[in-house]
Amino acid sequence: MVNVTLNTEQQLYVLDHGHGCTCFGFTNARDHANQMAERLKRPDLAFNEADFRALSGYQKYLAAVDAWGKSPLSRKTYFDPATDPKAARVLERCREANAKVRLILGDTATGRTWLDEHDVVGRIGRSTGTLKVPLLIEPGADGGIAVLTACLLAIIDWESGKFLFRHPRYRAPDLLIRPSDDTERPWEVLHDEQVVACFWDIGKAGAYVAFMRGETVEPRIFQ
Known part of the structure; x- marks a missing residue:
């Protein structure tokens, strides 16, 4: 009880x-x-x-x-009340088509992305239970995590790179690559003058920036 x-x-x-x-x-x-x-x-x-x-x-x-x-x-998919109706429709189409997508999550009030690199690429599934919520199922996985549908800034088709949904406030983040004093990871990426990632190879830093700006780059390239 x-x-x-x-x-x-x-x-x-x-x-x-x-x-x-x-x-x-x-x-x-x-x-x-x-x-x-x-x-x-x-x-x-x-x-x-x-x-x-x-x-x-x-x-x-x-x-x-x-x-x-x-x-x-x-029996239908249940969405958070704050979910953009267009985003909900796109997620349902992707689930029914078993399409691989990239999700960009963040603050829908400002359009600022959270710069997530994990749990954002996969196919859309659905949970069991009374409220059947959308899940993101990563390649090779049997299950997935619940999609924070109220925080969706963009949904991108992985094969074509086309934006299937783009929140009106979403803006691709401004990211800067610059050398650092770290001999093991001599390249750092800045967002709003704050270091958000460091890399030993400038190519990996570039792949990270491309991914965070919405390109369909495999995360394993820079992780």
Whole structure:
């Protein structure tokens, strides 16, 4: 039995599982419950003003998940409420076509990329369970990690290099390669005047920069 308490200062539901605790944000619970309520046409499952800072809000979320699991919609892919609708459609097409893609993740408010080099190239799969979320499955892997769909800045077709989705705020990062004083890794890459990577070979540094700017360069070339 999970014991749920409130941390109103940080706006979190604190879930005590007996062997440890997890947290779930008030905003997350509200947005997911409201999305499911709308799609199920069940306004009774949506948050009202009093639910946001109360245990009743978490119960609304659980009720919405339960109702979703009993509906035909549970057979469809479930996306985070903040996912760009175009990105969701592109991910579904890629999943159905078993297409290899490159994902660029970051802050959708600013368009700034996180410069991820791991867990961003693969095919789109889908989880099991009540809420079947998109997964990124890397080559040779049987399973994958959940895609942070609300943080997608771009989706690139790996074979053609074409942008299938590009967030309106996304801008390719400005990266600079320069020599360093490190004899083992004499080349460094800067982003906003901060060192983000170092390499022993300038060719690897160039491949890293190309990858981070959206080119379909195999990460193993520079890793």
